[in-house]
Amino acid sequence: MTIIADTSYLFALYNSKDINHRAAAAFAFETASERILLPNVALTELAYLLVRDLGYVALRALLDNLRDSETELVPLLKSDLDRIYDITTTYASAEFDIVDCCLMAIAERLGVTRIATFDRRDFSIFRPRHCDYLDLLPAL
Numbered sequence: 001m002t003i004i005a006d007t008s009y010l011f012a013l014y015n016s017k018d019i020n021h022r023a024a025a026a027f028a029f030e031t032a033s034e035r036i037l038l039p040n041v042a043l044t045e046l047a048y049l050l051v052r053d054l055g056y057v058a059l060r061a062l063l064d065n066l067r068d069s070e071t072e073l074v075p076l077l078k079s080d081l082d083r084i085y086d087i088t089t090t091y092a093s094a095e096f097d098i099v100d101c102c103l104m105a106i107a108e109r110l111g112v113t114r115i116a117t118f119d120r121r122d123f124s125i126f127r128p129r130h131c132d133y134l135d136l137l138p139a140l
Contacts, residue, residue, distance in 0.1 A: 002035040003137065004107055005071070006117035007045045007099060010038070014046075014062055015054060020118045027116065027138035036071045037112065041102045043073065080105040087126070096122045107134065 012020035013028055043066075050058040066073075083105040088096060096104075100122040103115065108128055114135045115123055123134050 001114060002037060002110070002112050003031060003114045003116050004037045004039065004074075004103055004110075004112050005042065006103060006115055006119060006123075007042045007049065008119035009116040010042070010046050010062075011049050012118055014050060014058060023138050023140075024118075030138075031116075036069075036116075037074045037106075037110070038066070038071050039074045039076060039099075039103055039106050041076050041099050045099050074106055074110070076102050076106065077109070080109060083108060091122075091125060094122065094125055096126070100126075104128065104134075 008020075009024055009027075012018040012024035015021060018024070046062065047059055050062060080102065084098075084101045087101045087104055088098075097119070100119065104123070104126055107113070107115065108130050111130055113128075113131045114137055116137050117123060120136050120140075123136055126134065128134060
């Protein structure tokens with residue numbers, strides 16, 4: 001099956017001091033044969049956080065790992081902007097993170113129901129069009 005990787009999951013995976021690091025590493029091992037999608041917007045956010053909190057060396061480690069992995073980069077399309085706008089309007093009072101909205105729109109476009117994330121608030125509230133709910137992984 002296919003999993004979309006969120007920034008919070010990947011940050012925990014690359015940051016050994018993160019409270020969710022062990023869970024992220026175990027999940028990465030368990031899902032090694034799964035198709036992992038990394039939206040380009042999440043990559044950008046992750047790169048910023050890694051450099052900010054861990055330094056440029058962490059960014060280089062990420063890039064090395066991505067070059068050697070089967071992780072697929074997924075672009076945000078201009079056509080996704082209409083759905084992102086709908087999501088930000090429908091859930092305006094919740095003030096969803098824009099990257100989360102982008103992942104929601106990409107998940108709907110690609111028919112993906114599984115999201116690797118530790119940032120569960122926005123994804124738990126959201127009701128996608130293509131399924132009843134998104135399956136948030138790893139299980140807590």
